[in-house]
Amino acid sequence: MSTRPTFNILISGVGGQGVVLASYVLSQAALAESYDVKQSEVHGMAQRGGSVTGHLRFGDRVYSSLITPGTVDVLLSFESVEAARYVHWLRPGGLLAYNTVRVNSSTVSAGLAEYPEDIDARIAAAWDNVCALDANALAAQAGTVKAANVVMLGAVASALPFSAEAMETVIRRSVPPKTVDVNLEAFRLGRAVNACG
C-alpha cells in the first residue's frame, strides 16, 4: 500500500484576488495525480473585500476539508498582511510564499488603522523559509496584473508533490480562452523565481 502523507496548502488573500481560481488549479492538478482531494472556501459576506482563505488538502485519503493551524506545508499568500496573519499556521519548516503587494483594508482606508510599514521585516523575523516576490510586477510583465495569482502558483510549483506540467494543463483549460497565453506566461515567470523551494 502506498503511503502519501496528506499535503496541506493554505491560500490567503483579499476577496477578488483569485483565491478560488488558484485553489481550483491546485486541486485539479492533485486529482490528475490520483490523490484524494479536499478543498474548502467560504462565500457570502466573507467575500466582500474581507480576508479570504482557501484550504487545500490532498493525500491517499483525506477526511477533513479544514487544515489544523500548525500543519500547513505551503502557505501561499496574495497580500503581505494576509501572509503575516497566517504565518503561525505553518508546520515547522513549511514554506511561506507571498506577493509583496499591499492592499488596504477598509479599516486602513477609513483612517482607523495603519498598514504596518514594516510588514516584510515582521514576516522575515517570524519565519525562516520565506519567498517574497512582487507578483504584480511579474504579472504586468506577462500582460495583466490580474494574473498575479498565477505567478504565485508558478513560484511554488517546484515545492509541490505534483508536476508543473499538470498545473499548466489545468490553467490552460480553466482560464478564459483569450487569456491562456498571458496566464501561461505568468506561470512561467513565476516558475523562474527559483527562491520558492
Add this chain to the structure above:
Amino acid sequence: MAKTAAPERPGAERRVEIMSGNEAIARAAWEAGVRFASAYPGTPSTEILEALSRYDDVYCEWSPNEKVAMEAATGAAMAGARALVCMKHVGLNVAADPFFSASSVGVKGGLVIVSADDPAMHSSQGEQDNRQYARFAKMPLVEPAEAGEAREYVKAAYELSERFDTPVLLRTTTRTSHSQGIVELGDRVADLPPITALDRDPAKYLMMPHNARGRHVFVEQRLLDVAAYAETSELNRVELGDPRVGIVASGAAYGYAREAVPGASFLKLGLTYPLPRKLIADFRTRVEKLYVVEELDPFLEELIRLMGIEVDGGKDLVPLCGEFDPGLVARALSAAGAPGVDAGLLELREPATGELPDRPPTLCPGCSHRGVFVALRKMKAFVSGDIGCYTLGGLPPFEAVHSCTCMGAGISMAHGMAKVVDEAADARNRAVAVIGDSTFFHSGITSLLDVAYNQSDVLTIILDNRTTAMTGGQQNPGSGTSLAGQPAPEVDIPGLCRALGINRVAEVDPFDLEQTERVLREELAAREPSVVIAKSPCVLQFKIRRPAWRVDPDLCSGCKVCLRAGCTALSLANEDEDDGTRRVEIAADVCNGCGVCAQMCKVGAISGPEAGDRKDAR
C-alpha cells in the same frame, strides 16, 4: 464556474469530478430524477440551485422566500414529482409552518429539504442547529460528511422519502456545502412519465382536524418504522478500530475526529434522526469509552443518553459554539485521556507577527449603498436595518445601522419603535428602516403593509440594486429575469408601496448626496408613513466600471472627512516632506468613480475624469 459538471455522455467508466457539496447535491438531484426545485438564496446553500439550474429537465426557481419555496416544493411532490427545496438554516425558520405541514401530509414524489447550517457564522446572524427541526417535525434527518457522500445521501433520501411517505431533511454545514471533494458521476433516471392527474386523497392531503388527527397517528408510527430501518441502513456505518476509544460522529465533525484519532473505533451516523438504538447500544459494548463529537448542540449526545446508553464525553469536552477542526477535536480528546490522538495536531501556536489591521468585509468601491449611509450617519438617525450587503453600514466608519435581526424585520421593528417612542422625541430617535430590494420582496412587503395599515410615521428606505447581492447576485422579482434567464415581470416598487397604502413615495439617486440627504430629512420629518427608494444597480453583479477620480494634492488639506466614505480606494499618504500633512490618495485601480468622496470634500480637492465632475464644496 468551469468546475460544474455538465451532464455527460453515458457509457463511460467510473467518472469522477471535484465538486463542492452543494454541486454534488445538485448533481444527485438531477440523477435522482428531480423535476422541481425551489429556493431562496442564502449562504451557504445558494450554489445548489445555481448548479442544478444548469442541468436540463429540471424546473428550478428562486422563490420570493423560503416559506413559498417550501410550499411550492410540497405541491410538486404532492403532484407526484420528485422535488427539492434548499435554504440556509435561518431560512427554515421562515419556512417552519409549511415544513411541519409537509411532515404531516407526506409525499407522493420524493421531497428532500436541504438546510445548510453555518457553524461559526461565516455569513449569518445566528448559529442555530437545524437538526433540532427534524426531531421537532418528526421527520427523518440525513447528514453527509463530504461532497461524495452528499451525492449518495441525496439519492438515498429520495428512496427513504417515497418508501416512508415523508419529506427528508438533509442537513449540511458550511464545511460540507462549500468544501470540495471527489464525486462519482451517474446518469439521470430515464423515462419519467408525464404527470397528467392530481390525486384526490383528503385523508392525506386535506389537513382539517379530523384528517390531521389520523395523520398524526401515521407520523408517530412512521418514526418508529424509520428508526427500525436505521438499524440496518447503509447510511449508518461501524468502523471498528482501537476498542479503547469509540467515537460517535456525523457530518463534517466525523472528518475532524477521524483525523484526530485515526485508529479509533467509529460509529459514523448518516441517518441521524430517528437514531438506531440497537446499533448504538451494540457499539457501546465494543468500546471502553464512548465519545460523541458534534458541532453546535448536543443533539446526538442527548438522544443517546435518553436511550440509557452511557456516554463518557460530549459537550463537556468540545465547544457548543463555532466550528471545529481536527486540532480542536484532538486536543479535546487528548485532554479526556483518549489514547491514539495524533500528536502532530496538539500544538497550538500563537501569531508571531504583531498587531495587524483587521480586514472585515466592506461595501465595494462604487457601491450604491454608500451615499445613503453617508447621509444617515450625518443625520445621526437610528437605523433599523435588515439582512444584506447594507448590514455592512453598521461597521465603522459609517456605524449607521443600529439593529438587525432577521429578514424583513427592519421595517416591522421600526414600526414597533415608532408606536412607543414619544412624539416629542427628536428626529435622531425616530427609527428609519433600511431594506434591500430582495429582502423587501422576501418579507418586507407585509411589514410595510403593517406600517400603512396601522399608520406609523416610519421612514422606510428601500435600497433597490436590482439583485440579491450578498449571496452573489441572484435574480429576484425586481430583476426582470428568472433563474432560468427567462424574461419575467418586474415588480413596480413605487406602485406596490402605493397599493399597500403608502401615500409618500419618493425616489432618489444615491450618488447625489445633496438630494439624498435633503429628501431623507424631509421624509423623516413627515408625520406619516413614507418610503424613499434609492435605485441604482449593483456594480459587482452588473460589472459596472466607471473611470477613477483623483485627488489634487495642492488642494487636499488632509482633513480626512472623505475617509468617512468608508471606501477602500481611499487612503492616507505618508507625511508630506514639506509640511508634514498626510493627504488622501485614491488608488486608481480600486476606485469605481462614484464621486461620493468628492461630494464630501469641503475644499473641492477630488475631481472626476470629466471637466464637469468636480462637485461644489459643501
